[in-house]
Amino acid sequence: MRQQPRTLATTGSTSVVLDAIRAAGTISRVGIASVTGLTGATVSNVVRKLLDADLVIEIGRAESTGGKPRVLLELNPTARYAVGVHLDHGAITYAVTNLAGAPVARLARPGPGHADPTEVVDRMAKEIDMLVESIGIARERILGLGLVSPGPLSSRAGMHLTPPFMRSWEDFPLDTRLAEVSGLPVLLENDATAAAIGEYWAGGTQREENFAALYLGTGLGAGIVINGTAYRGASGNAGEIGHTSANIDGPVCWCGARGCFEALAGPAAVVAEAALDPRIVQAAGLDALGEGSPITQRFAAIARASRMGDAGARQLLERSARYVGVAAQSVANMLDVRMLVLTGSSFAAASHIYVPAIRETLASSFFARDNHAVEVRLSQSAETAPAIGAAALVLQAQFVPERSTSLAANVRKSGVVSELSTLSP
């Protein structure tokens, strides 16, 4: 059922003009020429193509400053859409965003559990169809599908090394399989990077263009945004602070390294310790959930017990938060950022512990603290940021091939952009 995508040969100048319009919000042809350095003739040509393709609309004229009033242009937000899918052990979350990156639909469904990957991917394709149909968008208006999964990403086959609870996904060709059954081009991204981009596009960073998102879902990771685009690194695995050693003599992690932050203090570690303390098991109602329940669900139950006043649950979370605070310090020191966004369902569940602990650690230990503070924000869309970000990455791959960081280069190398379909003008 794979459709052959009709491709628009997105030349450098088309992307540059689209991105200039997106960045400005509202802009004239003269303004585009001025910010891009392209000639007036090139801008006029490209804009005509974009108007014909319905990607851009004329919204009126600027006030005259003496000469001929200038026609103002904006993106047509409903011209194209992108789908984001966040596959995590605990849940599969879907988002559809318009061309401006604003979410127009969301859907949360049960996680894969121990089902066969092939079946799960078939279900995902059906759920995507359902969501797209429910909001009445013509399928050919969908640029592509951003797919988010726990890392590390492999260029050849989705997840190569996988967390233990997703072991059956190891070496499963996730992206190519989903592209086959959905008929949409697929761009694979890791959870924390997608979450960071989701925060940026959803407005959670208030236009701060350089920041990191610390992501606590089932695992712990960081997403890095530089100049408004994702910094992905050589293989899309940048920001893997969760698998950096916090104790050189610590226990061996599933990733093979020793004393990782995630192994010492991630949600799975908190849940495992809680299981050893009958009082916490009772206070959090863990027995009722069962051992097969997702880590994020059990972790949230422990966080609720802590909020209700259970001292044991609180102590477990506080111990984890000391390590996560150091992970935050490490990210802030490496990148020298002014903002850190805390996102992911586990931060949302236990924000009463993690937010103050991380703020305190950065206030006392961020290396450049005499120069500037690091603002620590809790995401307003912690549950859906990765899915929104995955969709936004599809849009961004269209917009910003000429812009900084290695995102665009990597996406292009991966061959995804060249597959992305848009309506020919």
Add this chain to the structure above:
Amino acid sequence: MRQQPRTLATTGSTSVVLDAIRAAGTISRVGIASVTGLTGATVSNVVRKLLDADLVIEIGRAESTGGKPRVLLELNPTARYAVGVHLDHGAITYAVTNLAGAPVARLARPGPGHADPTEVVDRMAKEIDMLVESIGIARERILGLGLVSPGPLSSRAGMHLTPPFMRSWEDFPLDTRLAEVSGLPVLLENDATAAAIGEYWAGGTQREENFAALYLGTGLGAGIVINGTAYRGASGNAGEIGHTSANIDGPVCWCGARGCFEALAGPAAVVAEAALDPRIVQAAGLDALGEGSPITQRFAAIARASRMGDAGARQLLERSARYVGVAAQSVANMLDVRMLVLTGSSFAAASHIYVPAIRETLASSFFARDNHAVEVRLSQSAETAPAIGAAALVLQAQFVPERSTSLAANVRKSGVVSELSTLSP
């Protein structure tokens, strides 16, 4: 004696054209128009100005492809120079590079010791004069001076928080004072970032445009290069892995944080531990050096003892190398780089321990190791890389304001670029 620098209003297009020529090596006007997107008329205008200013030279004609043969352009490497100064406790190192970033002179002089900062800066200005005169370069051909010191950098006054052995420099207005007495515009940079840029421009990374340099001199830090330019962060303090906690219950570091890599395993920690063991003191001849001698000198003596077979010295270094290996893992995981360059005098001195230890840690623990390896290289110019890099940063600030990463933006914000003098055409 401050000269009023004659400034060339470096417009965006001038920088873009200069950078296109630098990046290409040899290129025609048509080629420049093609890679920059500027119009042929703009390119011709800018090139004429650059030829008049002697910044660019015509080196011949391309083979005809039918039409009129195209004139080929190159940077004139001897048209301008930059000075780099690396101020460290153990030594003050100077480098002069030409417009292509190639070092044309180097000078190593004793470190500041406990001398008054004002006196040291006066000495630095004299030593710069001496070096520049010795190679017969007209002073007005010097674009500016890159000054490297241990961080954290402060935009208002050089080093704000300082390592203990440079406490008298705290709040000393290092950059403005050196600009005053030298008559040259000064760009301040931290040691690890400058070392990374120095490696890149000196060819040590063989054109790899994305890498990190781990720097072990008196302290431990990392410099980050993305798309061929320094990633500096919000305040020029990116890469401060040395002041990230490696043990949440460790001792308090001079920076105020707890259990920092530098406090646990940096050269000062190794030297302090060695001083407690009379056998190592004897094997390394530490008594002869004296307690006031620079950390780097005492550390090098311990490294020599280890190379000569002293087991105690070797054990101390191996313990340090385990931590430094984890610091390397942290940098590699955060940035997902394919290359890590080890630079700074202490890595050079004890490479027999650190190089294999870091390679081993990354081979077993780098998160994306199934995707790609991280090549670990020992710098070929470990002692002078920071000074060369400081000079290169002065050049780069001229060339790349439009390119990726926040370097250019930060440099511009700091007001340094606008001060950089070049001959008016």
